[in-house]
Amino acid sequence: MKFRMLYTLFTLTGAALLWTNNSSGPASVQGLDRTGSPLSPGPCQACHSAGAFSPTLTLEILDGGAPVTEYEPGKTYRMRVVADADGAAGYGFQAVALTGADDVQAGEFSNPGADIKVTPLNGRQYPEHSMRRTSNIFEIDWTAPEAGTGDVRFYSAVVAANGTGSSGGDGSAFLTSPVTLAEGAISSAEDKELFDAFTIFPNPMESRLNLRFNSRERGEYQLRVVSLQGQRLLERRIEVAAGEQVQGIDVNGLPTGVYTVSVTDGRKVSSRKVVKR
Numbered sequence: 695m696k697f698r699m700l701y702t703l704f705t706l707t708g709a710a711l712l713w714t715n716n717s718s719g720p721a722s723v724q725g726l727d728r729t730g731s732p733l734s735p736g737p738c739q740a741c742h743s744a745g746a747f748s749p750t751l752t753l754e755i756l757d758g759g760a761p762v763t764e765y766e767p768g769k770t771y772r773m774r775v776v777a778d779a780d781g782a783a784g785y786g787f788q789a790v791a792l793t794g795a796d797d798v799q800a801g802e803f804s805n806p807g808a809d810i811k812v813t814p815l816n817g818r819q820y821p822e823h824s825m826r827r828t829s830n831i832f833e834i835d836w837t838a839p840e841a842g843t844g845d846v847r848f849y850s851a852v853v854a855a856n857g858t859g860s861s862g863g864d865g866s867a868f869l870t871s872p873v874t875l876a877e878g879a880i881s882s883a884e885d886k887e888l889f890d891a892f893t894i895f896p897n898p899m900e901s902r903l904n905l906r907f908n909s910r911e912r913g914e915y916q917l918r919v920v921s922l923q924g925q926r927l928l929e930r931r932i933e934v935a936a937g938e939q940v941q942g943i944d945v946n947g948l949p950t951g952v953y954t955v956s957v958t959d960g961r962k963v964s965s966r967k968v969v970k971r
């Protein structure tokens with residue numbers, strides 16, 4: 695009852711400011727980790743419990759569809775969370791990837807599937823549902839962190855809902871121990887980086903973003919500017935000559951914030967974090 699009132703308060707005040715509704719993810723609505731990680735005051739079942747469903751939760755990190763147990767630094771994988779329950783009307787989830795004794799964010803989430811968003815919270819990214827989903831499969835890209843990061847722990851919780859628009863009568867599950875990926879070897883640093891000596895200036899940037907790099911060969915590459923929420927806000931093809939060069943693009947239309955700027959040929963990638971102010 696107390697929780698419900700709190701939650702309603704949050705949604706009433708939050709809904710006016712944020713693009714959200716009552717059935718949106720708990721990081722955006724409650725400002726809380728509900729994955730059951732060490733940062734969590736309790737998973738979804740703090741509210742969604744004693745209902746008709748007992749979902750099972752499976753979390754996998756996929757490389758070309760096959761689950762992996764170790765990650766290659768800098769490589770992009772697909773995280774898949776499945777909430778299995780018979781007869782549920784809809785589903786929700788939340789997840790986080792942590793590393794180290796301080797539980798800092800490990801790697802980066804981007805490119806979320808339909809009705810999934812990434813909510814930034816206390817310097818970490820929380821993929822979660824943006825509305826009650828009819829599909830019980832949640833997918834999002836995860837780019838592994840740099841070499842030397844060590845083990846990465848994935849925490850997640852799901853809800854199988856009865857669709858009555860309340861937290862009663864639902865069922866939930868969380869990972870009582872995280873799915874852990876060990877750090878693997880980089881196949882070859884030379885092979886992975888698209889450019890040598892890739893820098894972005896100025897950083898912070900204002901109206902213009904300049905890339906300075908050394909390309910081993912000439913070609914057409916894809917430039918992307920991705921927000922912390924994992925949205926691709928800018929995407930364009932750039933023509934690149936062999937050798938050292940500077941290319942500039944207009945970023946006047948970009949909101950202030952932190953971005954990852956990357957250039958890729960589809961196999962190799964060079965990327966940097968940059969602040970827009």
Ligand code: HEC
Nearest residue numbers: 716717728738741785786787788853855857858859860861
């Ligand atoms: C603090 C209590 C609380 C926690 C914790 C919580 N929820 Fe909820 N949730 C609610 C309430 C209350 C509603 C109904 C709100 C409404 O739609 O008016 C709700 C609604 C939902 C719905 C829609 C249900 C339906 O039947 O329409 C989904 C899906 C959902 N939550 C998923 C989650 C997930 C996933 C988590 C954990 C990662 C979670 N919730 C954690 C309180 C909570």
